[in-house]
Amino acid sequence: MIEIYYVEDDVDISCAVKEFLGQQGYKVSVFSTVASAKEALASMCPTLVLVDWNMPDGSGKLLVQWIRLKWKELPVIFLTVRGDSCDIVSGFENGADDYIVKPFELEVLLSHIKALLRRTGDASRQYLSCGSLSIDLKKMSVYNGTEEIGLSPSEYQLLLYLLQNKGKTITRRKLLEEIWDSCGNYVNDNTLTVTMKRLREKLHQPVCLKTVRSVGYRMEEPE
CATH class of the missing domain: 1.10.10.10 (Winged helix-like DNA-binding domain superfamily/Winged helix DNA-binding domain)
Incomplete structure (x- = not known):
């Protein structure tokens, strides 16, 4: 099963995304802080990571930089509001593979996930951790x-x-x-x-x- 880590502090959005992707056969784990996401990532590498740009305890950009230090080929998609578009370019320079502007249609998110995984495959199988x-x-x-x-x-x-x-x-x-x-x-x-x-x-x-x-x-x- 494809496992997705979703780093998002907005409960309404994260619940909607988790339910929708779950119906499509994906397993989604939601993390409301950067710290909790890092803790989970330290013990297991998922298939793909969705990262909100602005988190209560840090920047999504910095989280992706941290991810790239250990998992250079792990697919990452930024979810961001339109006003952060200038920073998105910088985010790509630091390892993100794609981005989606909020608000977004759930079907659009799904199409981005499928397209990215077609390009990358399941990179999680490349890594073992404990x-x-x-x-x-x-x-x-x-x-x-x-x-x-x-x-x-x-x-x-x-x-x-x-x-x-x-x-x-x-x-x-x-x-x-x-x-x-x-x-x-x-x-x-x-x-x-x-x-x-x-x-x-x-x-x-x-x-x-x-x-x-x-x-x-x-x-x-x-x-």
């Missing part, structure tokens, strides 16, 4: 927040496998089999311990990477 950690699968790049982290091949594969199985406890034996034995490189149990220690150090001891004592490890969103 807490402040994220992987760009296309570029094989790893980030902690906006900081890019350099990992060895085995460290990258270890993090990737845990993120692909987020929420599940993966045994040490399973990790050894999947990451090393599958490549024909048999290693002992200590190799996993050393690799995990180095991975945690490089990622600045992330709270989302849990140790399940005497069993293995689990990626889990922080509370």
Whole structure:
């Protein structure tokens, strides 16, 4: 299902948009502040983001700049009143893909969403994340927040496998089999311990990477 994050503080507009797009088969999550949108984005990348230009706790333009630091190909549409048209050009320079002027017809919004997704595809599948950690699968790049982290091949594969199985406890034996034995490189149990220690150090001891004592490890969103 296509998941849309809608950053909008006008309850009437957001409810109308959510109901209409829901009827078209889209899942819409509404965020009334920039802060709440950032919190949600930090844990999951949606298919597309709708951003109101003016928010009570910050500018939509600044939110899009923040998004582009982590998800350069995530489709973004600005929703703005006509008086902000001069600023929209600046907004495009900072990463927005399209804009719609308020008030707008819901069918017009839908047509813009469909057109943009035809151009971009579902970019959300390109990203995996948990807490402040994220992987760009296309570029094989790893980030902690906006900081890019350099990992060895085995460290990258270890993090990737845990993120692909987020929420599940993966045994040490399973990790050894999947990451090393599958490549024909048999290693002992200590190799996993050393690799995990180095991975945690490089990622600045992330709270989302849990140790399940005497069993293995689990990626889990922080509370």
